[in-house]
Amino acid sequence: MKISVLGEGMHFRSCHDCTARGFAICAALDKTELRELAQLSRHVRFESGATVFAQANIATSFFSVHAGTLRLYKLLPDSRRQIVGFALPGDFLGLPGLPHHEFSADAVGRVTLCQFPKESFATFAEKRPQLLRRMVELAGHELARAHEHMVLLGRRSAEEKIASFLIGWRDRLSGIGRGGEILPLPMKRLDIADHLGLTIETVSRTFSKLERDGVIQTFASGVVLLDAPRAEALSAGVS
Amino acid sequence: MKISVLGEGMHFRSCHDCTARGFAICAALDKTELRELAQLSRHVRFESGATVFAQANIATSFFSVHAGTLRLYKLLPDSRRQIVGFALPGDFLGLPGLPHHEFSADAVGRVTLCQFPKESFATFAEKRPQLLRRMVELAGHELARAHEHMVLLGRRSAEEKIASFLIGWRDRLSGIGRGGEILPLPMKRLDIADHLGLTIETVSRTFSKLERDGVIQTFASGVVLLDAPRAEALSAGVS
């Protein structure tokens, strides 16, 4: 696990012009508070594949994603893996009230994060109801997404799973201003499989089927939704 | 949808000797605050099968479960159902920041709840960081449970699903002081199936298998874990 602090060579990126501000918890803070929070945070970078923290380890920091994608996953003893989600810029990682990390997180491509020591962040938050409110809200959105994912895992077919995943991913990206014609998929097929409760072969076959049916077009870096309404219908479960 | 307010005939149950206090959000409040909160809450009761609120309806209240069990579920247009969880005494229902109910909730057996108008609760909470902190914590625990359930849905066999469910249910009950030799299962087989991403037949068969193998003994009202270590091993995924 390599941590590299953005050091001397790099410009200090002030929170003020942070690209993830607006989606992140920081949105709940005023200028002064922002500076105070910046004081106790530091910017860290992880290269592709690096582990940011591991399941069951003691959590000493919270993180706010600044740039890049992370996969958040849980492992069973026999190494079956479930990716419980992908974290994007603005997402907050870490749960006050739980001493240990509840899942592992590693970088999908290069990632930068704001790191906050748990203790000082908690102290900082304690007297700022609007920050706590924001955290309740973020947790609520996360919970809603988790529930939606349970429906996917428990009750949808492979084709619906893939379509739902693509639509959900598109909507999340556009929510943070990263919408576009081509939908980038930085994660590997195996990651998608472990996220959707499928095998890599089924994911591959299903992508092929959707392409054959003219719903998507696949590229090395992602897909284009040729027939978004059809994908949305599949995603909604209106087979 | 029948709502019956506990009325004249019934004793007013003060929050002070509420059996769910201690697990519920109220635990974060002192005596004075508790009385204030009681002021803006009312006790409501639902008979078995009654719907407390429905998915996509506008949320006007928050609830704290006082007694009984609720099933929380999402429906697909074609009526496939995923039960995202069961709520027990002390659980908080409703997410600040989302205008609509994100799932439906109905009573499994008779249920009583504390109902708080959303607005007045929000106003009350706004100035009480320790209450907000408690809500963040509760949301965090809920999220952790949701993640664990994703592993179950995405990566476990039918037998492991049932074993995990039983162990998880036992632990939750004992966490609220309802542990005991016999593990009550107030929900129906169909509920369990829709919670675990199985069919009712597979649930039934798997219970039968576990009973044949001497892991459990089934009764009308629940099960006894004859071989808890074996069930725990299955639950952990150490097949």
Added chain:
DNA sequence: CTGACGGGTTGATCTCAATCAAGGACAACA
């Protein structure tokens, strides 16, 4: 240029859980 490797695709076969179908246990009720 060649071989090894990682990531992805495709085909053949198998298996676990779904589906289809029947019947049992039990409570509510006429």
Added chain:
DNA sequence: TGTTGTCCTTGATTGAGATCAACCCGTCAG
């Protein structure tokens, strides 16, 4: 007492997705 309905169980068969296996393609090292 028989009738009806709900819930649960069990058996037979099917099928979606897993597994096993082969192969393609681009990249990188030697």
